[in-house]
Amino acid sequence: MHVLVTGATGQVGYELLRLVPEGFTVTGFGSAELDITDKSAVEEAVDRETPALIINAAAYTAVDKAEAEPELAYAVNQDGVANLATVAAQRKIPLLHISTDYVFAGDAETAYCEEDTPAPSGVYGASKLAGEKVLAETCANHLIMRTSWVFGVHGNNFVKTMLRLGREREKLSIVSDQHGCPTSAASIARALWALVEQYYDKGALQWGLYHYAGLPSCTWHEFAKSIFAIAHELGLLERHPLLNAIGTADFPTPAKRPAWSVLDSSRLKRVHGIQPADWQLELRDVLKELHSRSNN
Known part of the structure; x- marks a missing residue:
């Protein structure tokens, strides 16, 4: 079974x-090889590759920059998804798509489930929600996977930023009033491949909207504390920086961050048997790989 992956140079x-997985072949396109905002390019790529399934991991993810360049955010996160959805629907190819916790307002007190009403507070979240809607309206055989706080060995993310700052500074101020679910890029990829394997085995999936995020929930401050503890234990850092807990108001950003980004992943587990990952175990794996890379 041949699968086409867009956004192949991103974290996921x-x-x-x-x-x-064994028995599957994949072609991955980064934005340099395939601009999903170009519909004719999407058509040509899909017709050339003739995939049995498409996974869209392409997205505009610069949360703060999106406030200043909304046209670009919507071009990728809405129009690009529309192009993929249209081509997939016309050729009867299922489309798996990654979305985000930023579609929610962030003012809840319990974990967000798929039935909760989205209310994005910034351009990034609004553009991703627009992409969800156009996909659901255009391509019947679609699956949207919302995730959050993505980290991994590749690309830019909180873990790698903390490691860099931990080497440069003796003290760091980290936001402690935003709650979410760190999720490794590898665990998201494994979950998506598990869905692809189910589709291959059964010839169908229960399509629709699902959440997939790491467990347990934590704050950015707690996440940073774990990063530094494990990094120091593994020898990635010579010392622990001192961590100062601050409020969101003390760290203003162009885009408003959700105070509550906790996602309930139980539907994916119930329907497809896919368990959310323990982010602390995933973090250890990522830090081990980063350590081995730094020694090579």
């Missing part, structure tokens, strides 16, 4: 190409 796309 990179892992999708590394973790291909």
Whole structure:
């Protein structure tokens, strides 16, 4: 079974190409090879590759920059998804798509489930929600996987930023009033491949909207504390920086961050048997790999 992956140079796309199950072939396109905002390019790529299934890991993810360049965010996150959805629907190819916790307002007190009403507070979340809607309206055989706080060995993310700052500074101030679910790019890729394997085995999936995020929930401050503890234990850092807990108001950003980004992943587990990952175990794996890379 041949699978086409867009956004192959991003965090999740990179892992999708590394973790291909036996018996599957994959072609991955980064934005340089395939601009999903160009419909004719999408048509040509799909017709050339003739995939049995498409995974869209391409997205505009610069949350703060999106506030200043909304046209670009919508071009990728809405129009690009529309192009993929249209081509997939016309050729009867299922489309798996990654979305985000940023579609929610972030003012809840219990974990968000799929039935909760989205209310994005910024351009990034609004553009991703627009992409969800156009996919659901255009391509019947679709699956949307919302995830959150993505980290991994590849690309830019909180873990790698903390490691860099931990080497540069003796003290760091980290936001402690935003709650979410760190989720490794590798665990997202494994979950997506598990869905692909189910589709291959059964010829169908229960399509629709699902959440997939790591467990347990935590704050950015707690996440940073774990990063530094494990990094120091593994020898990635010579010392622990001192961590100062601050409020969101003390760290203003162009885009408003959700105070509550906790996602309930139980539907994916119930329907497809896919368990959310323990982010602390995933974090250890990522830090081990980063350590081995730094020694080579």
